[in-house]
Amino acid sequence: MAIIPTPPLGTALITGASTGIGALYAERLARRGYNLILVARNREKLNALAARITDETRREVEVLVADLNDRASLATVEDKLRQDASITLLVNNAGVGTHTPLLESDVDNMTRMVELNVTALTRLTYAAVPGFVARGQGSIINIASIVAVAPEILNGVYGASKAYVLALSQSLHHELKDQGVRVQAVLPGATATDFWAIGGLPVEHLDPAIVMPAAAMVDAALAGFDQGELVTIPSLHAIETWQAYESARQSMMGQLSRNEPAPRYATAD
Numbered sequence: 001m002a003i004i005p006t007p008p009l010g011t012a013l014i015t016g017a018s019t020g021i022g023a024l025y026a027e028r029l030a031r032r033g034y035n036l037i038l039v040a041r042n043r044e045k046l047n048a049l050a051a052r053i054t055d056e057t058r059r060e061v062e063v064l065v066a067d068l069n070d071r072a073s074l075a076t077v078e079d080k081l082r083q084d085a086s087i088t089l090l091v092n093n094a095g096v097g098t099h100t101p102l103l104e105s106d107v108d109n110m111t112r113m114v115e116l117n118v119t120a121l122t123r124l125t126y127a128a129v130p131g132f133v134a135r136g137q138g139s140i141i142n143i144a145s146i147v148a149v150a151p152e153i154l155n156g157v158y159g160a161s162k163a164y165v166l167a168l169s170q171s172l173h174h175e176l177k178d179q180g181v182r183v184q185a186v187l188p189g190a191t192a193t194d195f196w197a198i199g200g201l202p203v204e205h206l207d208p209a210i211v212m213p214a215a216a217m218v219d220a221a222l223a224g225f226d227q228g229e230l231v232t233i234p235s236l237h238a239i240e241t242w243q244a245y246e247s248a249r250q251s252m253m254g255q256l257s258r259n260e261p262a263p264r265y266a267t268a269d
Contacts, residue, residue: 011088015094015124018040018042023049079127087131096117133179142186186224189233
């Protein structure tokens with residue numbers, strides 16, 4: 001039976017879309033009713049994914065080949081976000097990481113990690129948000145990591161980059177929630193993708209009890225998005241622990257800036 005597509009929900013631009021979590025987001029969002037713009041470096045993989053999604057869903061899928069570590073290439077994606085008013089969802093998924101300890105890591109590689117995980121994500125967000133605000137609607141899904149709140153687990157620069165993603169998401173939500181813009185930060189734990197092999201630690205070397213299938217992670221993240229969560233941690237069963245953590249952070253916020261030091265820092269006359 002022929003597939004008769006319903007009117008699109010808009011267009012979702014997904015970075016790092018050729019494989020893994022990004023490709024799964026593309027599939028899921030197309031089935032939900034989004035047209036797609038798929039961004040990654042590998043044209044062959046993007047074209048194959050686009051053809052399959054179009055065949056299965058009849059959604060419009062555009063391929064945009066770009067290396068987000070290259071400023072000129074990144075600028076083409078920024079221009080797309082500024083100029084294409086059909087875009088209603090930005091999924092900032094592209095990123096790299098490593099388990100290598102800080103002192104065993106090459107600083108140039110760490111700099112490239114920051115440029116992708118932080119700088120590129122920031123520039124794409126800045127490109128998308130003004131249009132979302134002007135149109136009164138739009139959503140941003142930022143793929144962070146549990147290391148955003150537990151930086152001791154893996155490499156420190158990686159953890160710091162994902163802490164930035166979480167902090168930016170929280171700030172954007174605070175600024176934009178009344179202007180029709182939704183923000184979600186997704187904090188996956190260990191997920192079965194090629195992320196681990198690229199970082200030098202194949203997923204097969206991890207305890208299977210801590211590794212979530214990528215499809216389950218994406219489906220849980222989208223369920224959190226549907227529920228209006230600002231922060232979604234698919235692996236965290238005891239959600240009350242996050243709620244207590246966030247409540248403590250919020251209650252501390254008003255106490256962080258005073259006109260005199262705390263008594264414990266008093267110096268002897």
